[in-house]
Amino acid sequence: MTTTPLQPRLTDVGPPRYDKYLPPIVLKNYGTWKYHETLAPGVLCHVAESGDRLYTVRGGTPRLLSIQTLRKYADLADKYCGGYLRFTSRNNVEFLLTDPAQIEPLKQELALLGIPVGGTNNAISNIVHTQGWVHCHAAATDASGLVKSMMDALIDHFTHEDLPAKLRIAVACCLNMCGAVHCSDIAILGVHRRPPKVQNDLLTKACEVPTLVASCPTGAIRPVPGVGGKQSVEVLEEDCMYCGNCFSVCPAMRMADAENDGLSIWVGGKVSNARSAPRFSRLSIPFLPNNPPRWPEVIEAVTKIVDVYRGEARKYERVGEWIDRIGWPRFFELTGFEFTRYHIDDFKNAGMTFARSTHIRY
Amino acid sequence: MTTTPLQPRLTDVGPPRYDKYLPPIVLKNYGTWKYHETLAPGVLCHVAESGDRLYTVRGGTPRLLSIQTLRKYADLADKYCGGYLRFTSRNNVEFLLTDPAQIEPLKQELALLGIPVGGTNNAISNIVHTQGWVHCHAAATDASGLVKSMMDALIDHFTHEDLPAKLRIAVACCLNMCGAVHCSDIAILGVHRRPPKVQNDLLTKACEVPTLVASCPTGAIRPVPGVGGKQSVEVLEEDCMYCGNCFSVCPAMRMADAENDGLSIWVGGKVSNARSAPRFSRLSIPFLPNNPPRWPEVIEAVTKIVDVYRGEARKYERVGEWIDRIGWPRFFELTGFEFTRYHIDDFKNAGMTFARSTHIRY
Amino acid sequence: MADADEGVKPANGKPETKLLDELEKGPWPSFVTEIKSAQGVTGGAEDLLGQLELSYEDKVSHWKHGGLVGVLGYGGGVIGRYSDVGEQFPKVAHFHTLRVNQPAGWFYTSEALRTISDIWERHGSGLTNMHGSTGDMILLGTTTDHLEATFQELTHAGFDLGGSGSAVRTPSCCVGMARCEWACFDAMKLCYDLTMAYQDELHRPALPYKFKIKCSACPNDCVAAIARADLSVIGTWKDDIRIDQAEVANYATAGVDIQKDICANCPTRCMDWNGKELNIKNRDCVRCMHCINAMPKALRPGVEKGAVILIGAKAPILQGALLSSVLIPFVAADELLDTLKELIQRIWDFWDEYGTNRERIGELIQRVGLAAFLDGIGLDPAPEMVSAPRDNPYIYYQPAKEDEA
């Protein structure tokens, strides 16, 4: 690494102008696209009012990319796309072509590089995820490894549009839920199951007690006299539901626990307004063990949900819409997952989730 | 009045046995009814597996009945029904006939007595209501007078089945909501709009301060030293939403206020599980003045709702189901009622009522 | 406040009722006329009219809180009521109501009505409510010294008081098997049996707060149980809807648009109509009753009948109104009484231990959580109890806690 300070020092330049990296065909037809067609999984064709056609080839990525790989993408863009490409909101890479004859050669080269093409329409797209053990202190699990293991198992549904509708999977490694997994068709969430262990020395050095006390959603933290006249805190363990927010504001509230950390699985959320309104994912499996490097229990559960959904849902039904139709009891029956006391909400709006009708399927 | 104590003193005898007053045709066909037909508004025919037919003629009542009227009903039952009759869960009276030829004569006699026949199927049935100024200390309005005024205005919809579906109206004279008006197609609710006026002398005599403090849903009541060393309370007026629960537990918390008491109107609730799940009524008009003896503002508003609903809803749509389809903005537009800050919930589960999608009709 | 003496008590003794008289006009039967018609019976009706006219002028109630009035050995069934203008209207200075437990399904004979009328002529205002919102027959207004006598005459005539206070409240039920083809259990009998089982709890308040029981024999819920009973028993069935295809065709011929009126209104769209046959995917049917309601001659509930048990409805105060929610998804009709008696006992035990003063069972469940309540009464969680599992990740995992212990 070398350090070469540049002059003058620029600040607040902001991102590149929004049209700086747009291919000419996009600049020409900006805002006047007419319709699109899918030529194959991962291959879209957008047709402009002008008649121009823009071809998109979408490749899956592991999101964590080295500069070597970025340079490979750049080479491909130069070779096939006049140097233009983009990434998607789900961390896929998209090559933007104007010559349909280049689609196949590009796809072949992608195949050689091990880059799968797909993720469009009623396929499983890339899994949105977070840092995990790769970069975050708060992680109750790794994210990248989970995603890799899942996508290995589900890749055929990425390369084939063979599901009733779009299926969005996301992983978050702690309850902060970076990436907003809470509205996914299937969400994998890292969880702790132990109250924080208070590290008194660190606490008195690094944390403000009032902020810390205020950070607890359930009021489980209360100030107590610490060593040397300084204030410390104690945790009312009965009231703690292991959210880890105290750890976010104070490193002395250690949450990580190799034995008790693990995963929970949530289903039926969605974001789009298509048909039904956006909604949160709902608890499906309260706990599975953290079993790196391949998390077989998680893979099995997710595969089960995908398979059952694929077999039972009607065209256009997202996971949550499908469950609306068949009912939660049948979801648990079909997946074989156990319905437990944990599935019953007991937070603020819990009462709203109680079954307030006799609408029951037998 | 005379007092004649009887011997032996009987207690806990319970109500009459459930089959004690059943007509022979009912005893014979108990539990084996097959189907029913409506012969005319207010006139039903139930057909048993045995082929027997039971005819019901339903008459409207003011619920508050004198023994003179009860005796009249008894006479009619003797004359037309072998002495059998019943009341309904909405305070109508039902005459139970076995001879269809008696239906018309009975209806004529009812007409002479001023008893309207109807309330079945897609009609407005009798209005469920409470005591009001007739018998309750808590009443922010009268109930019987409101009901009488409304039914006078709506009687054609009682005697004709001319609405898209059943329409259930209820009146409660305070937030205790005796009669559970909270799940009605249209609910009229008496409301206060002033914090209680604390009557210190009475309070120290008649009320327990801890119970009183606990009675307030918003924690607006706090103990203060009263006269003579006894505890009294004060009301944080900012926090009071005039529910009157403190008055329920302590007569010293006077709520009644001729100027500020009045009515609110709620719509779209239902109880049955038919089609959609049971649901609460929603605020339609936050306040109308208490204007006895005929409450013209209330009558106008209710008539408006009924008329708009009748004109716009589809067959089988209850008021709430109709609004589901057209949306609340259109409800306010069609009725001309104003949407105000009061319509926006700010109690415990308020967030759940915010519009969390882009599903908007323009 | 208007000058009461001028406004409502003219020389001839009968109150002048200018405002109330307005309510004798119009086609709907008038409660004012009813009150007036009872004026002969006792002075109660007369003074009631006077005080009510005063309320109509003042726009406030003139009743005061009642104290503890009642009959010997009972803690409920009577609502004490006093006038705050008692000097002016002495005959309603005390004006208590009696709640009389109605016969199941509100069936009467002319005989029964006359018996009640006669008792109430001897002992009260001659005014009634047929019926109160909970279901009782309400005898509207008498004085303390008549309570015991009224009670004794009632019990000798085969009637008894209903509930009030922190007690079991008078159970009520729909007409059910007595006249309705859709009854999935015998609501009138169950209601009666439960009422008899809890005579003590009904008459002698010993619970943390009121406890209401209502039985509707099918999901149409004609006694609005789900909206207002702490314990709601609502009939349903487990097997397939019975279809008479010929009658379906008849409805179609008679103008019912089967596709639009019936199929499109089914909440789970589990019906198909091909113009000839109506096909129901019963696996997806939620027993809402709509199709049956709309074509009673063609469709009927199945034959494996029973009820859903739901818990916790109440009016808004204190913590907001609640609808009952599913506690047991299905109990066969013939097991209902035993199941309920055992269940209710367990519920009361839990309520007794954890409920605070004036906390309805529904509020207690909201406070401690449904899962904790189920633990407490020994029921297993079932997905039918919720409209959906939790969406928030704030889970109190227990294994961790157990390890620690």
Add this chain to the structure above:
Amino acid sequence: MADADEGVKPANGKPETKLLDELEKGPWPSFVTEIKSAQGVTGGAEDLLGQLELSYEDKVSHWKHGGLVGVLGYGGGVIGRYSDVGEQFPKVAHFHTLRVNQPAGWFYTSEALRTISDIWERHGSGLTNMHGSTGDMILLGTTTDHLEATFQELTHAGFDLGGSGSAVRTPSCCVGMARCEWACFDAMKLCYDLTMAYQDELHRPALPYKFKIKCSACPNDCVAAIARADLSVIGTWKDDIRIDQAEVANYATAGVDIQKDICANCPTRCMDWNGKELNIKNRDCVRCMHCINAMPKALRPGVEKGAVILIGAKAPILQGALLSSVLIPFVAADELLDTLKELIQRIWDFWDEYGTNRERIGELIQRVGLAAFLDGIGLDPAPEMVSAPRDNPYIYYQPAKEDEA
């Protein structure tokens, strides 16, 4: 805890990664392979691999909280990170990430990618996330002394840092008009303009907490704005859906079951298909996009375009997750920027005054009530803001209060 020295640091200097190696198998591109491929660049990737293998053995993270690290004059854009096994893996003992504000819609040229790669080869681990969940390009891991240099090279190349801390966070948007026929406003331009308007607020945290802005140009919401942006701008239209009946017929011929697939999936059932013509009752259409999504050649949004402004989404902590809710039901496309700038200012003023530390705007609205918030920012209540009016009667009537004052 495993014996780290044995398990992950063999003699040859390159860590042994038995567990991670498992993740190089299988068809999906491997992040482990990516990390390995950057091993040449700096020691960062190498030690990252070692520490990660240790985490895979220990099942805990080995990162510690970061302190305040950053570039001169900025309060955000860098996430400080330290290893708790730094002696063992010195090259990741400090391992901070830079958040680099992505170009709108994540468009790049090969040139731009190479520029970034070169800078990151000189100054960092050679590892990136394309992209972070908020939308930034994430440069994954460097030491404090490289931060300023990286920053300066970036700004000279036309890039700048994104947000972190209690600041405006990097806005993001869908591809919109650049490639999508459904875009109802220019999401990329709006996103860029807002980003430029708030450079100061983005780089120098001065808000009560983070504030995220996301723009999706139609209700499909391809950046999931409604689920995770404090301010969501989501495109829609006011007039009628444009229909090409011939193309509808083509879809029908091609096998689309218009009745079942299209009409029956419409949330308001406002479509009619008579086998020839598709009829939409636009008055009842809620612009859900389903029919358009399903038949993009036949149906298109109307021409009177704009957006819905929604407020308040966030992840669960503290008070439970929130979805954004409607604040302004419709703003015409060409008025969006001005309207938003004014609106945002008013929102921030209110937040500044009433928000507590670490309270997202959505939580503040929940706490004070939507009506009070509307009062505060000077917007009139509209029925579009709620799914339904209140059902509880606990109304704080103001007139009474005003009288008193």
